[in-house]
Amino acid sequence: MSIDTLQLRRIAIDTYHENVAYMHRECGVYRAEGFQALSKIQISLNGIKILAVLNVVDDASIVQSGELGLSEQAFQQFNCVEGSMVTVNHAEPPKSMDAVRRKINGERLDRADFDSITDDIVESRYSKMEIAAFLVATGQNSLDRDELLYLTRAMLQSGDRIHWDEPLVADKHCIGGIPGNRTSMLVVPIVAAHGMLIPKTSSRAITSPAGTADTMEMLCEVNLSPTQLHDIVRRERGCLAWGGTARLAPVDDMLIAVERPLGIDSQGQMVASILSKKLAAGSTHLLVDIPVGPSAKVRQMRQALALRKLFEFVGDRLNLHLEVMITDGRQPIGRGIGPALEARDVMLVLQNDPEAPADLRQKALQLAGRIIEFDPDVRGGQGYAIARDILESGRACAKMNEIIQAQGPKPVDFSPGSLCHEVAAKSDGIVTEIDNLQMAKIARMAGAPMMKRAGVDLLKKLGSPVKKGEILYRIHAEFPADFNFAQNLAMQNDGYTLGSNAELLKPLITF
Structure with a gap:
């Protein structure tokens, strides 16, 4: 065995979008090359090279001195069997980190900088710490509109693109921040039933108690291969799938893997993430929902209007027909918060059940109606009536x-x-305010979205009269530790404000 070759061993650890390698402290390669824990190494096998973060272990039951262990994420990239011989070398530091450091210092980056950064990230040259540095730099120091265009284009070019060969491919996206806002699961079947193509690929929750993919997973499979996705959309005119398996703007998934635990969700990253994914999925027409409210992501109308301009600027330059609706974000939509409860609400609306949440139904019809008006055969103002007929029939x-x-x-x-x-x-x-952030935190503490049946079931909404001791909502959990965390959080702040009718937050106009 050569001094710089090691026998490959599969370590059954899911490292979620990060290549991780495991080497024994007594390994000859470790000693000879002067590797350090958390340094980057390059691993080569049959012409394939990958980069990985090195973890040093002392337990021979994990990896022995003549072996190199690879996490599931890394092992799958070699498409080989355990025992194969790999070569290990030092990895060169990513040159684009110079651009990240310049951004940290407040400098403006050009198109080549963003191309270089996204190339290095998608090739796994960045550790999660380095990705976090990029996210914080672009979040704190913000991105001007040209930088945002460069980042979106670079993210779009980082992976594959789907081409549907149709002049109108519709999609819809909400920027998030409103618990229970599962309108996509209503919009897609309404629009598809109208005959328009609407292949909806969604991410999983980043900072919320449920994403569309998490909720749809209560009903069916969402991890579809590109071939499955294509066949289903061709046959049904729509789908509701997780976008992670299609390698659409994969650098976005790698950024999200770091954003999620840090709770980072900057507006610039959000715009680039949404538009790169939608363009990669083949969308030609996109409706963006921006909810505004005191505890929403966007809290003031002027912020919403500025964000709308950013979306429109980038969309226009990337040949995407884009419209923005600014909607009421004063409170959660529907009653359920968490995958199982939100899926229940969606199906109640679809089944025209009298117990269906009226606000979820109404908002979904407004959004679906606007998308239907993308159809050149539909006159402006007719979309809502068409959407309502499709739902009620x-x-x-x-x-x-x-x-x-x-x-x-x-x-x-x-x-x-x-x-x-x-x-x-x-x-x-009277219920005068409901804190979206607090209700989302309580649902997440209860275990959502990882625990599908965890979450919060709302019994009272804005304007509801209540008596002392009357139930506002129920917290549901599957495990005692999660249950206790959620209970304690609700005891500190239950998320509800009670007052008089005069103190009730006024609704925003929907654009």
């Missing part, structure tokens, strides 16, 4: 069931977690 529900069957149905059970705590009103009054 049952055609939307039928289309959703067809999409579920095509993606691979799962047993339907919307029952929430068995551990339940009821949060009661501390006084009489």
Whole structure:
């Protein structure tokens, strides 16, 4: 065995979008090359080279001195069997880190800088610490509109693109921040039933208690291969799938893997993430929903208007027909917060159930109506009526069931977690405010979205009259530790403000 070659060993650890290698401290290569823990190494096998972060271990049961262990993420890239011989060398530091350091110092970056940064990230030359430095630099020092265009274009070019060969491919995206806002799961079947192509690929939750993919996973498979995705959309005119398997703007997934635990969600990164993913998915027409409210991501109308201009600037230069709706973000949409409870709300609306949440239904119809008006055969102002007819006639529900069957149905059970705590009103009054952030935190503490049946079930919404001791909402969890965390958080701040009708937050105008 050569001094710089090691026997490959598969280590069954999911390192989530980061290549990690494991080397024994007594390994000859480790000693000879002067490697250090958390340094980057280059691993070569049959002409394939990958970069990985090195972890040094002392336990021979994990990896022996003549072996190199690879995490699941890294091992899969070699497409080989355990025992193969690999060559290990030092990895060159990513040259684009110079640009990141310049951004940290407040300098403006050009197109070549962003191309270089995204190339290095997608080739795994950045550690998660280095990615975090890039995210913080672009978040703190912000991106001007040209930098945002460069970043979006670079992210778009980092992976594959889907071409549908149709003049109109519709999509819809909400910037998030409003719990329970599962309008995509209603918009897609309505628009697809109208006959328009709407291949909806979604990410999983970053800082929220549920993303569209997390919630749709209650009903069917969402991890679809590009071939499956293409076949389903051609047949059903729509889908609701996770975008991570299609290698669409993959650098975005790598950034999200770091954003999630840090709770970072800057506006510049958000615009680049949304538009690069939508363009990679083949969208030609996009509707963006920006909710505005005191505890939403966007809290003032002037911020929403500025964000709309950013979306329109980048979309226009990348040949994307883009419209923005500014919507009411004063409170959670629907009743459920968390995958199972949100899926329940969606199906109640689709089934035209009298118990369906009226606000979720109304907002979905507004959004679907605007998208239907992208159709050149539909006159302006007619979209809402068409969307409502599709929903009330049952055609939307039928289309959703067809999409579920095509993606691979799962047993339907919307029952929430068995551990339940009821949060009661501390006084009489009218519900004047509901803190979106606090309700999302409580649901996440309860275990959502990882625990699908965890979350919060709202019984009272804005304007509801309540008596002292009346139940405002229920917390559901599957595990005692999560349950206790959520209970304690709700005891510190239940997220509700009670007052008089005069103190009720006024609704925003929907654009």
